[in-house]
Amino acid sequence: MMNVQSVPSAARWQPTARQSTLKLETDERWSDFKEVLGLLRFDGKVHEMNDTTLFRRRRLKAGQSALCMGQPFDGLYVVRLGALKTSMTHVDGAEHVLAFPMKGDLLGFDGVCKNKYLSEVTALTDCDLIKIPAADLFSPGRGCNDIERMAYWAISREIVQEQSAYALSHSAKSEARVARFLRIQSERFNAMGYSPNRFTLPMTRRDIGNHLNVTLETVSRAFSALDNLGIIAVERREVRILSMDALRDFES
Numbered sequence: 313m314m315n316v317q318s319v320p321s322a323a324r325w326q327p328t329a330r331q332s333t334l335k336l337e338t339d340e341r342w343s344d345f346k347e348v349l350g351l352l353r354f355d356g357k358v359h360e361m362n363d364t365t366l367f368r369r370r371r372l373k374a375g376q377s378a379l380c381m382g383q384p385f386d387g388l389y390v391v392r393l394g395a396l397k398t399s400m401t402h403v404d405g406a407e408h409v410l411a412f413p414m415k416g417d418l419l420g421f422d423g424v425c426k427n428k429y430l431s432e433v434t435a436l437t438d439c440d441l442i443k444i445p446a447a448d449l450f451s452p453g454r455g456c457n458d459i460e461r462m463a464y465w466a467i468s469r470e471i472v473q474e475q476s477a478y479a480l481s482h483s484a485k486s487e488a489r490v491a492r493f494l495r496i497q498s499e500r501f502n503a504m505g506y507s508p509n510r511f512t513l514p515m516t517r518r519d520i521g522n523h524l525n526v527t528l529e530t531v532s533r534a535f536s537a538l539d540n541l542g543i544i545a546v547e548r549r550e551v552r553i554l555s556m557d558a559l560r561d562f563e564s
Contacts, residue, residue: 341368341369342366342367342368342369343366343367343369343392343442344365344366344367345365345367345458345459347392347442348367348390348442348444348462349462351390351391351392351415351416351442352390352416352418352462352466353416353503354462354466356461356462365459367442367443367444367445368442368443369392369440369441369442369443370389370440370441370442370443371438371439371440371441372394372435372438372439372440372441373435373438374435374436374437374438374439375434375435376434376435377432377433377434377435378396378419378433378434378435378439378441379419379420379423379429379431379432379433380429380432381400381401381429381430381431381432382428382429383423383428383429384427384428384429385420385423385424385426385427385428385429385446386445386446387420387443387444387445387446387447387448387449388418388419388420388421388443388444388446388449388463388466388467389418389419389420389441389442389443389444390416390417390418390419390441390442390444390466391413391414391415391416391417391418391419391439391440391441392415392439392440392441392442393415393438393439393440394414394415394435394436394437394438394439394440395412395413395414395435395436395437395439395514395515396412396413396414396419396433396434396435396436396439397409397411397412397413397433397434397436397515397519398410398411398412398413398419398431398432398433399431399432399434400430400431400432401432407522408522409515409519409522409523410431410474410523411474411523412436412514412515412519412523413433414500414504414514415504416503416504417470418463418466418467418470419433419441420433421466421467421470421471424467436514436515437514444459444463449463486524486526486527486530486534487530487533487534487537487562488562488563488564489524489525489526490520490524490526490530490531490534490535490538491534491538491543491559491562491563492563493520493523493524494538494544494551494553494559495556495559495560495563497511497513497551498511498553498556508553508556509552509553509556510550510551510552510553511550511551512549512550512551513549513550513551514549517531517532517535518531538559538562541558541562542554542555542558543555543558543559543562544559
């Protein structure tokens, strides 16, 4: 198990000149295994809780890149605080928004396959991440331990969420996708312990449209329609859900 003396350095990857301004800010704060389990809402069994296992935290400012496409895989990251955007840039320069990770979500699992990250992760707000080093997961000769079991469980959960997001962006009418997106955000805020009926969206409407495969105009039109019907109340990025049942009905 890792302890404070044996924790690897914050980042072995050396950024290119283009990426040098995107480096993560690292402090000397740590999170223990119990906190990581709680953030992930892990519901499996833990055989041996090791209180000496510590994971380094990383801080980002809004707009900074947490992970870059092509960056060598060095571990997984759990969002402790804040909100981010995961995206891929195609060869023609077009960006596609994959997800909006928030507290308790897992980052970097797409790096396991080819030993490099395949998407870009950008902070939408100031963030605090917890790193689970690759050495704690895939070192030769290691048996499957609680950290690995937790990581595999969290990876599986993220895959299910991405599959749901894909289905959301390729089904239902355009404005219904927006309603379903708001309902899902409500459920996510509720799972994090925040109000499910009043929350601030960290992402722009343009990013929402990109994620849902609809236009910015469609997103704005859907927000206006829901507001006019008394289903939600919107003030800039703050959303108040006035009727969850009506919001669900609008999805159909």
